[in-house]
Amino acid sequence: MTMFDAFSAIVRRDLVLAMRRRSEVANPVLFFILVITLFPLGIGAQPKLLQTIAPGIIWVSALLATMLSLDSLFRSDFDDGSLEQILLSPHPTSILVLGKITAHWLTTGLPLIIVAPLLAVFLGLPNQSLSILLLTLLLGTPVLSLIGAVGVALTVGLRRGGMILSLLVLPLYVPVLIFASNAVEMAAMGLPVNAQISFLISVFLTALVLTPWPTAAALKMSINS
């Protein structure tokens, strides 16, 4: 079994598990839609106002929806012991962890991207910024899963990890939030957004390369304690 086989086996396994528990997969998307629906109700339905704050609302909601789904990343594997088997495997833990993160993104990040155009219409986001919104989500949500994995790996052994997880992870999400929502805002005004997109690409690549290691180290720590 090569390293890539092991990686794809993990992805396939997690996708099958997700398909058997469809309601769990649907939760983050429903949460995402619900939170965005709450904003117009809370601040009033002035189209102008909603249009200006739409990028921020969509991105903050995506952040929170990802946060909510993070716990499922390692929880069930930790509880039933399969996480220990994964750590015992001869393949590098960081690659296997990356497989789990990929599956997590496919089941939580991707659905957000699919429903995002609908929500953009809800909030009256101009058409020219829609493609940029999708692009930022495509680049940004994997980063959210990657950074979140470190936080989850650190807290998976705790009984009440939820609150502490948000404290660990949300500050690290700040750069993605800033650049992604700013890109959408600028695109809505018809300005070029190359700089923001380049920044998001670099953050994505950095996270892709660097985060699996601390995640693997943290998982080993969580298993031992």
Added chain:
Amino acid sequence: MFLVPDAVVRFFHRMASPPHFYAFTERLMPWLTVIFTLLIVAGLYGGLYLAPADYQQGDSYRIIYIHVPAAWMSLFIYVVMAITGGIGLIWRMKLAEVILISSAPIGASFTFLALVTGSLWGKPMWGAWWVWDARLTSELILLFLYLGVIGLYGAIDDKRSASRAVAILALVGVVNIPIIHYSVEWWNTLHQGPTVTKMDKPSIHVSMLTPLLLMALAFKVYYVIAMMLRAQVELLQRERNSQWAKAKALEEGGL
């Protein structure tokens, strides 16, 4: 180990043993206290009395003698935490873990102090207690990072694995701090530009700069004192079943 002289290596090896470190800090403490007192008195006298008032900001600029050293310390301590965290992860040195966790509350306090003094200064200068300015915001996020470290350490019962978790978190955080800092800076800036770290010619007069540097040194020494005190307590707690800690406790007359 090739470039480091033997004496230094021996010193570090000896420091890795808790009783030695404890005795070392006890010997050092009076000296540090004297140095700290001298520095803080000189710095405050120079800053609050000798230094002239600013031609634009009047006397309210004098808060920089607290604010700027506190802000420097907030970053410095996080870097110390990351370095000791790395040492603790690589060489499994107990003492590095103790220093890491003893530093966290001090760093958080300095960050808080920098935020509070910044907001006190902002009221007369900017007309608002809080402005979403780049450096204030990244300092606030730094405070959250510190609180995350403290919270995570408190949440894990086994203190050895808690130290490792915190070390991983500190390392992840230290990679992120520059990214967060520059993205926030790019996002919005209203704060006055840096005045001291301009390399060629600082745009601050020497009579104002000297007390500032004295205060910065005083804060550094204060950090070492506070960190050592916390580390002593932490060591006694962790090693409470060992012979030397029991002897120490009897000697102090407590328990």
